[in-house]
Amino acid sequence: MKKKRDWGYLGSLCISVLLAFVIGAVILAVAGFSPVKAYAAMASGAFSSARHIGDFLEYAMVLCLTGLACVLGSRVGIFNVGGEGQLLLGAVVGCQVGVWLNGQSPWLAIPAAALAAMAVGAFYALIPGWLKVKVKVNEVITTIMLNTIAASLCQYLAKGPWKNPNKNMVAATAQLDPRYWFKTLIPGSNLSTAIIAAAVVTFLTWYVMQKTSTGYEMKLTGQNPRFAFFSGIKTDRIVLACMCISGAMCGLVGMFRVYGAEHLYRSSVSNQYYFEGLTVAMIARYDPVTVIGLSFLFAILKIGAQGMELSAGVPNQIYLIIQTVVIFCMAAESGVFASLRAGAQRKKARADIRRKEEESHV
Amino acid sequence: MDDIAVRFEHVSMAFPGVLANDDVSLDIRRGEVFALVGENGAGKSTLMNVLYGIHAPTDGRVFINGRELTDHSPKAAIGLGVGMVHQHFMLVPSFTVAQNIVLSREPRRGRVFFDNAAARRKTLALAEEYGLEVDPDAAVEELSVGLQQRVEILKTLYRGAEILILDEPTAVLTPQETEELFAVIRRVVREKRMTVVIITHKLYEVLAISDRVGVMRKGALVGVRDTAQVDEQTLASMMVGRPMLYDKLEKTGTPGEVMIEVKDLTVRDNRGLVAVDKLSLSVRAGEVLGIAAVEGNGQSELLEAVTGMRKAESGAVTICGHDATGLDPGAIRALGLAHVPEDRLSTGVSRDATVTDNLLTGRHREKRFNRFGFHQRTSTIERYAREIYEKFDIRGSGTDVPVGDLSGGNMQKVVIAREFSFDSPVLVVAQPTRGVDVGAIEFIHRQIIDRRNQGCAILLCSADLDEVFRLSDRIVTLYEGKITGEFTGEFSKDEIGLCMTGGQRDKEAAS
Structure with missing residues (x-):
């Protein structure tokens, strides 16, 4: 119900990003690189060719979907750190469904794979959700541990039962029939028609969260679960549903990665991508629209940094430094504001007492 | 010295x-x-x-x-x-x-x-x-x-x-x-x-x-x-002490059917101890039943069990003639109960949500607020919130700010406004005026008596005894989860004070 943009937030975000670039520049200079040349290489790494633009758009899609999955959990008061596992499982199962259905029409195989990936992601998120709701087990711990299990399970499947028939391929499943691949939109890049599906999913998530009475119930549940329960909302059911949808979205991202870019399952379908999405969600303070915007920014930085490494020889870890400094500044910003506000409140309370005292003496 | x-x-x-x-x-x-x-x-x-x-x-x-x-x-x-x-x-x-x-x-x-x-x-x-x-x-x-x-x-x-x-x-x-x-x-x-x-x-x-x-x-x-x-x-x-001097509240009508019925209810508190001990009571339409008890004698647990916030161990609760035992708050509300909880901060409001959102809860699924049953009609909702905001004389900087920015008294008015506007046949009201200034107390008391005169069955609990005396048609005293006395008509406050502190129980044991 708020229409005004939060200008204070936008301002401090801009300052944080600028500061991050400045600190990045200092580090580059200390390391013996020219910051100007490095940043120029970064910009051209992201924008110089259609292929790079395609790559950063694809990565923005991944960040946006995983970030929104995280926002969805946080909306009902759950911190889903298990998206990486849900993503990997969605990727491997989605891929294998495609392999099994080999020869069938793509109109059957692709929806079946998407549904399977979503189902497995949802199920994998349901486990910690259920533990949280029924036995009050902290979801952060369970989801982190489930990540490790999922990663190992996927490795096992890709090396064992679902192994690629080609002996030279280690730890990968069989390749999908090219008919099932999402059509590449920019030749040579990872960008495929999956981004259209992703845009639809993004819109739906935003719509449900911001515009519907279900989103309203989610918000109340996250803000004060006791109040939500008190006012008649079935909070357990909402938390479980959100957890499932969050997991399903992660599973779907895995499937998009396989059908759009990798065309078979191997561990490179995700290199801790969920955690980068989670970072974006945190910087965006779990606001869906901001997540969408920031996904593009961080995708540009990441792909640009890779280009910079190739052309200027600057290690792409500079991307991580910039990202970390932004997080750091944003966290510090809220801390600084909170302490300023608390100080003002204390002052006001003291003045109130003094005024009351004076009145009572009159 | x-x-x-x-x-x-x-x-x-x-x-x-x-x-x-x-x-x-x-x-x-x-x-x-x-x-x-x-x-x-x-x-x-x-x-x-x-x-x-x-x-x-x-x-x-x-x-x-x-x-x-x-x-x-x-x-x-x-x-x-x-x-x-x-x-x-x-x-x-x-x-x-x-x-x-x-x-x-x-x-x-x-x-x-x-x-x-x-x-x-x-x-x-x-x-x-x-x-x-x-x-x-x-x-x-x-x-x-x-x-x-x-x-x-x-x-x-x-x-x-x-x-x-x-x-x-x-x-x-x-x-x-x-x-x-x-x-x-x-x-x-x-x-x-x-x-x-x-x-x-x-x-x-x-x-x-x-x-x-x-x-x-x-x-x-x-x-x-x-x-x-x-x-x-x-x-x-x-x-x-002596009661505070207020205007007399006009009470009209006669009690009707039994709307809240509690039978042999046993409830445990958070520590697992018996807080409500085989307690039975009933409230009729058009009647205020006040519970007088010193904090920690089971009144909170009793109210929570009646409203579905806490599971009872045994016994039965009937609301408007329907069995409400073991239902969740949503289901009990559907039977016709509204509830002003004793702790407004933890239970009565969502501090980070706007006044509008807080006033809307519980009726947000109503048809008039949703297009196609799911899309919120923002302008209808805002108009509704403003109307309630003015009707209940809530004072703050509008309906668009978080409830947490309001003063305690106005926050309580938000709770009262929301719960009373359901026009439910049954009301459970706990600590209606805790931390509320005198003017607002008078307003809230009038609202409660208005609802009573309209035929609502009200179960009231307050740590402020004057309030219980003023509003109730009938008073029961609770001590260690049991009813130690029931008072109607003319009663002596000293006697109530005694029952609240276990006095009568000791006497009974002695005799």
């Missing part, structure tokens, strides 16, 4: 919006057990927190053993010989008894390392000296509440306390543990000439343990008596 352990000189303590202590002057003698009684919010704990240095008084002076407490901090008060055992214990659950006792003044080996052996030795010596037996190696989390309290007392003694403040020490104890505690108190007073200040609600305990008793009401000390010269009756009427 030599035999005066504590002296309060014109002490006042103001919090934003409340005068918690109003010009209190009091001497507590060395070597006596002084009981401080009063209703909730009468200012007992605040006064003791001033003594313990937690609050700096807004006005007045405090002397401990003849020395003025100038630096208002617990550290300074402890230095002057004050020890306090809070209602909620301040212990480290995973530490042993000995470790907890020496905490903050640990014996060390080589100035760096914690000397566990010395800690055990000191604990045992202390326990021996005061006759307070404890196992120094037991982890505190494994001890019973009574023993944890004993550890708290030892902790204050270890720090050299001569003046011991006990804030409602028996609230968490079983009768046997209470007896043991009293034995300990008598011993330290007799043998060590310690001074003990005990805050309590239970009048028979005052008579059993104290030498003198001070009664507080609405922040002021209304009297100090020698315990030998008072009985429960006198104390109860001092505590309750």
Whole structure:
């Protein structure tokens, strides 16, 4: 119900990003690189060719979907750190469904794979959700541990039962029939028609969260679960549903990665991508629209940094430094504001007492 | 001044919006057990927190053993010989008894390392000296509440306390543990000439343990008596006081059908103890049933069980003729119940949500607020919220701000506005005016009586007895989860005060 943009937030975000670039520049200079040349290489790494633009758009899609999955959990008061596992499982199962259905029409195989990936992601998120709701087990711990299990399970499947028939391929499943691949939109890049599906999913998530009475119930549940329960909302059911949808979205991202870019399952379908999405969600303070915007920014930085490494020889870890400094500044910003506000409140309370005292003496 | 352990000189303590202590002057003698009684919010704990240095008084002076407490901090008060055992214990659950006792003044080996052996030795010596037996190696989390309290007392003694403040020490104890505690108190007073200040609600305990008793009401000390010269009756009427002068509320109509029926209800509290004990009551349409009880006697758990916030162990609840036992709050609301909860911050509102969102909850699924059954009609919702906002005279900076920005009284009005606007046949109202200013109290009282006159069945519970007296058609007193008395028509307030503090029950047991 708020229409005004939060200008204070936008301002401090801009300052944080600028500061991050400045600190990045200092580090580059200390390391013996020219910051100007490095940043120029970064910009051209992201924008110089259609292929790079395609790559950063694809990565923005991944960040946006995983970030929104995280926002969805946080909306009902759950911190889903298990998206990486849900993503990997969605990727491997989605891929294998495609392999099994080999020869069938793509109109059957692709929806079946998407549904399977979503189902497995949802199920994998349901486990910690259920533990949280029924036995009050902290979801952060369970989801982190489930990540490790999922990663190992996927490795096992890709090396064992679902192994690629080609002996030279280690730890990968069989390749999908090219008919099932999402059509590449920019030749040579990872960008495929999956981004259209992703845009639809993004819109739906935003719509449900911001515009519907279900989103309203989610918000109340996250803000004060006791109040939500008190006012008649079935909070357990909402938390479980959100957890499932969050997991399903992660599973779907895995499937998009396989059908759009990798065309078979191997561990490179995700290199801790969920955690980068989670970072974006945190910087965006779990606001869906901001997540969408920031996904593009961080995708540009990441792909640009890779280009910079190739052309200027600057290690792409500079991307991580910039990202970390932004997080750091944003966290510090809220801390600084909170302490300023608390100080003002204390002052006001003291003045109130003094005024009351004076009145009572009159 | 030599035999005066504590002296309060014109002490006042103001919090934003409340005068918690109003010009209190009091001497507590060395070597006596002084009981401080009063209703909730009468200012007992605040006064003791001033003594313990937690609050700096807004006005007045405090002397401990003849020395003025100038630096208002617990550290300074402890230095002057004050020890306090809070209602909620301040212990480290995973530490042993000995470790907890020496905490903050640990014996060390080589100035760096914690000397566990010395800690055990000191604990045992202390326990021996005061006759307070404890196992120094037991982890505190494994001890019973009574023993944890004993550890708290030892902790204050270890720090050299001569003046011991006990804030409602028996609230968490079983009768046997209470007896043991009293034995300990008598011993330290007799043998060590310690001074003990005990805050309590239970009048028979005052008579059993104290030498003198001070009664507080609405922040002021209304009297100090020698315990030998008072009985429960006198104390109860001092505590309750004369009713405040309000306009008379016009009550019309006659009670109709039974709308709330509670039968043999047993409910446990968070600690697993029986809080409501096979209790039965009923409320009719057009009637206000008031529950008068000192906090912690099962009234909160009773209301939570009736409204679905807590599962009952046994018994049945019927709302508007439908079985409501074991349903969740949503389902019970659907039967026709609305609920003003006792704690508005944790239960009654979502502080971060806007006033609009808070007013909407519970009816957000109604057709008029949703297009196609799911898309929120923002403008209809906002218009509705503004209408309620004005009707209930909520004062703040509009419906668009978070409820957390409103004052306590206006936040309460948001809760009242939302719950009363359901026009439900049944209302459960707890602490409707806690922390609310006088003008708003009058408004809320009128709203409650209006609903009553329209035929709503109202179950009311309040720590403010005047409020219960003013609004109720019928009053039941609760003590330790049981109904100890029922009053209609003309009743004596002293008698109600007595039933609330377990007085009548003791008499019954005696006869």
